[in-house]
Amino acid sequence: MPFLFCNTDNTCRYASRNDYSYWLSTDKPLPGSMPLISGDSLKDYISRCSVCEARANVISVHSQTSEIPACPSGWDPLWLGYSFVMETGVGAEGSGQPLASPGSCLQNFRKIPFIECHGRGTCNYYTDSYSYWLAALNPNDMFRYLS
Numbered sequence: 001m002p003f004l005f006c007n008t009d010n011t012c013r014y015a016s017r018n019d020y021s022y023w024l025s026t027d028k029p030l031p032g033s034m035p036l037i038s039g040d041s042l043k044d045y046i047s048r049c050s051v052c053e054a055r056a057n058v059i060s061v062h063s064q065t066s067e068i069p070a071c072p073s074g075w076d077p078l079w080l081g082y083s084f085v086m087e088t089g090v091g092a093e094g095s096g097q098p099l100a101s102p103g104s105c106l107q108n109f110r111k112i113p114f115i116e117c118h119g120r121g122t123c124n125y126y127t128d129s130y131s132y133w134l135a136a137l138n139p140n141d142m143f144r145y146l147s
Contacts, residue, residue: 019118019119020116020117020118020119021116021117022087022095022114022115022116022117023046023047023114023115023117023123024046024047024049024113024114025045025046025047025110025112025113025114025115025125026044026045026046026047027108027110028044028045030045030124030125036122036123036124037115037122037123037124038121038122038123039121042117042123045115045123046115058078058102059075059100059102060083060099060100060101060102060104060105062083062099062104062105062134063136064083064134064135064136064137065136065137065138065139066136068080078102079105079107080105080107081105081106081107081108082105082106082107082108082109082133083099083104083105083133083134084103084104084105084106084113084131084132084133084134085099085104085132085133085134086131086132087112087113087114087129087130087131087132096132099134109133110131111131112125112129112130112131113131114129114131116129
């Protein structure tokens with residue numbers, strides 16, 4: 001857990017058993033014999049990242065069709081991907097990010113692209129975890145009423 005919980009008597013603790021955190025995962029398959037991941041083996045399942053700075057802004061452009069959208073005039077493409085909206089886990093807890101954020105354009109599609117960790121120190125891909133992706137629509141049917 002990357003956070004502390006502090007109560008009114010000025011006592012702070014790292015996570016409790018009912019705390020959850022969500023991490024973008026790698027595409028390494030989960031071995032069938034290991035229902036929970038913990039300790040050093042966890043590093044193979046959590047995606048790594050870099051924070052970088054540039055002179056210009058970076059944005060994501062989504063088409064909401066199966067066509068890859070073009071960058072605006074004067075912008076150069078950095079990568080192509082899939083439109084990721086948000087994730088939820090136990091108790092409808094979850095997170096999302098603005099669609100203009102580069103983090104909303106994931107290079108690889110995975111049904112559940114995140115791993116859920118609990119305060120007891122174990123992590124896994126759970127069946128009650130959901131990921132939400134921007135759907136591809138037929139431009140000719142976008143405003144048609146469906147019953």
